[in-house]
Amino acid sequence: MTDLARPHSPTKRTRPFLYVPLMIGAEQIARGLLFLATAMSALVIIEPAPYDLMIAVLLVGWSFFGLELRKDTLPLLVLLCLYIAGGIMALPAAEAPKDALTFYAVTVFLACSSFLYAATLSANMERMEWIEKGYMVAALFATLLAIAGYFNAFPGAYDQFTLYGRAKGTFKDPNVYGPFLLLPTLFIVYDILTKPIRANFFKAGVLLILLLGTFLSFSRAAWGMTLGGSFMVFLLVFINERRSMSRLKLLGLLGLAGIGLFLMILAILSIDSISEMFTQRAKLVQDYDGARLGRFGRWGAGFTLVTEAPFGLGAGGFSNIFPEDEHNSYLKAFTTYGWLGGLSYVTLVFWTLIKAFPLVFKPRPWQKYIVCAYVAFLLHACVSFIIDSDHWRHYFLLLGILWAVIAAEAGISRYRRFPPTQ
Numbered sequence: 063m064t065d066l067a068r069p070h071s072p073t074k075r076t077r078p079f080l081y082v083p084l085m086i087g088a089e090q091i092a093r094g095l096l097f098l099a100t101a102m103s104a105l106v107i108i109e110p111a112p113y114d115l116m117i118a119v120l121l122v123g124w125s126f127f128g129l130e131l132r133k134d135t136l137p138l139l140v141l142l143c144l145y146i147a148g149g150i151m152a153l154p155a156a157e158a159p160k161d162a163l164t165f166y167a168v169t170v171f172l173a174c175s176s177f178l179y180a181a182t183l184s185a186n187m188e189r190m191e192w193i194e195k196g197y198m199v200a201a202l203f204a205t206l207l208a209i210a211g212y213f214n215a216f217p218g219a220y221d222q223f224t225l226y227g228r229a230k231g232t233f234k235d236p237n238v239y240g241p242f243l244l245l246p247t248l249f250i251v252y253d254i255l256t257k258p259i260r261a262n263f264f265k266a267g268v269l270l271i272l273l274l275g276t277f278l279s280f281s282r283a284a285w286g287m288t289l290g291g292s293f294m295v296f297l298l299v300f301i302n303e304r305r306s307m308s309r310l311k312l313l314g315l316l317g318l319a320g321i322g323l324f325l326m327i328l329a330i331l332s333i334d335s336i337s338e339m340f341t342q343r344a345k346l347v348q349d350y351d352g353a354r355l356g357r358f359g360r361w362g363a364g365f366t367l368v369t370e371a372p373f374g375l376g377a378g379g380f381s382n383i384f385p386e387d388e389h390n391s392y393l394k395a396f397t398t399y400g401w402l403g404g405l406s407y408v409t410l411v412f413w414t415l416i417k418a419f420p421l422v423f424k425p426r427p428w429q430k431y432i433v434c435a436y437v438a439f440l441l442h443a444c445v446s447f448i449i450d451s452d453h454w455r456h457y458f459l460l461l462g463i464l465w466a467v468i469a470a471e472a473g474i475s476r477y478r479r480f481p482p483t484q
Contacts, residue, residue, distance in 0.1 A: 088128065093192040095120055096182065100196030103455055104204035104242065107232045113455060117175045124178065130185045134469035138180055138461070141410040142173040145395075148374065148403020156376030165377035165398075172458045179462025184469035187428045193463070194249055194431070201246040202268060204231035204239065205275030212278045227339055229278035237449060240276050240284025241442065242456050244291055247272050248434040251292050255299045255312060256430070270326070277330060280343040283449060287441040292319075294437045298422055302429070360384050364393045374400035391446035398452075407452075410461075411443050418464045421471055428467065435463040 099120060102113040131139075149166045156162030183189055208231030210216065211223025223231055233239035250269045254262045276284050300312050331337045364380060380397045381387050388394040396404030415436075422433050439460040442451055451457050 089186070092124075092128065092182070093189050095123075096189055097192040097196040100193050100459070101199040103197065103459070104200035104232050106238075106455065107234060111455075114171065117171070117178065121174055121178055124182060128185075129178075129181055131181060132184055132469050132473070134472040135177065135180045135184060135465050137413060138410070138465045139177055141406045141413070142177065144406035145399060145403045145410070146170055146173060148399035148401070148406060149377075151402065152374035152376045152398060152400045154376070155371070155373060155379060157382055158378060162377035168453055172453065172455065175455070176458040176462040176465075179459055180465035180469065183463060183466035184473070187431075187466070187470050190428060190431045190463070190466075193459075194246075197459075198246045198249070198268070201243050201272060204233065205243065205271055207231050208239065208275050208278060209271070227335075228280040229275060231275070236279040237281045237283065238454060240279035240281030241287055241445070241451075241454070243272050243276050243284070244287050244441065245434060245438045245456065245460065247276070247288055248291050248295050248438055249430070251295050252299065252430050252434055255296060255315060273323075273326070274330070277327075278336070280339055282343060283445045287438075287445060291437050291441050294440075295433060298433050298437070302423060302425070360386070360388065361390055361393060364388055364390070364397060368393070368396040368401075368404070371397075372401045374398055374403065387450055389449055391450055391452045394450055394452055411446075414461060414464050414468075415440060415443065417468050421467055424471070426471075428470070431463065432467045435460050435467070439464055 095116075099113060099116040102111070102116055105112050146166070146169060149169055153159065153162055153166065179193075183193070207219075207223050208229035211219040211231070212229040214220040223229065225234075225236055228236040230236040230239045233242065247269065250265045250272070253265055254269070273288070276288050296312065296316055300309060303309050303312065331340060363384070367375070367380075367383070375383075375397045377398050380394070388397060392404070392408060395407035399407065418432065418436050418439075422429075422436050426432070439457075442454075442457050442460065445451065
């Protein structure tokens with residue numbers, strides 16, 4: 063542990079360019095509201111989701127009573143504004159203006175939620191603990207219902223919590239539900255790797271539940287993200303650990319995890335219905351991917367089309383030309399938000415990855431959060447090449463967490479260079 067025993071102290075001494083102080087005694091309320099918001103984040107089976115309403119309340123309330131706007135989060139704010147501006151410029155090209163307006167309104171809301179997390183967490187990184195707790199509650203709640211639905215544990219459960227034979231929990235799409243579980247899974251993996259084994263028995267049980275829920279989503283992206291993300295967290299913990307005995311313990315845990323995962327998959331695949339679905343979904347390239355106008359074929363045609371439409375095609379414009387949506391968030395950024403929005407989106411993703419990367423190696427009280435959030439965001443950025451993740455709520459949460467850490471670290475650097483005079 064460094065001299066930064068209280069992570070928010072250095073950043074609080076730096077002076078933001080606009081600051082409206084929270085009322086005395088309101089910090090616990092602030093943490094509780096963040097917990098409540100993230101605990102609701104899995105309830106998206108209805109629209110508008112309770113999470114959306116909660117974030118709207120937080121945006122209004124925090125703006126009046128305690129939002130800190132730091133210059134270190136300005137790149138996030140500016141690029142999100144340019145992204146939205148591109149969408150506004152593309153609005154006239156949309157064939158269904160009313161639907162397009164709703165689509166862009168959702169984008170504005172998600173962008174605001176990302177900046178809200180960045181601003182509130184950078185002011186006090188200890189709040190991140192309550193984000194983690196809330197997210198864990200949401201993930202566990204959604205997963206228990208997903209498992210109950212898959213096995214039809216009660217009347218109507220299968221119809222309510224599955225889609226096409228795949229578990230989806232309280233989400234509309236298994237391909238969103240599966241990746242949603244990645245961050246809490248990585249949190250538990252990190253704790254198991256860094257804390258005494260006796261303290262992790264309960265978390266190990268929660269991890270098994272989340273892994274089963276991820277598997278039953280039959281989302282190839284979620285499978286790959288979970289396996290790859292867990293190994294990346296292990297690798298970063300191993301690199302950051304300096305003690306030989308601790309590294310030996312980590313290698314032992316890696317071996318046990320590999321054996322346990324293998325046995326768990328064998329046990330699950332002994333169920334015929336699961337085995338059949340796994341065989342079908344485990345193909346790297348599905349029929350709808352490789353067809354002439356399948357997922358891959360649409361990409362080439364789409365990028366060619368984008369070169370002729372600097373203002374984009376408008377929301378829904380791509381699916382009016384091709385049989386399905388883009389299934390590529392970067393292509394969609396250009397088709398739906400024009401060149402301005404597309405370039406802003408790509409710049410934001412890669413700038414975030416570059417700025418946050420060195421921070422995963424710095425010993426900080428919040429190292430767990432930067433490691434897990436960075437790995438999760440990196441993997442989401444990768445799968446965004448094959449799926450539309452531009453309206454995933456948890457993706458914007460990850461973006462906000464990373465920029466909160468970037469801003470907090472910048473505040474620490476300034477504090478060390480220019481310590482306050484006594």
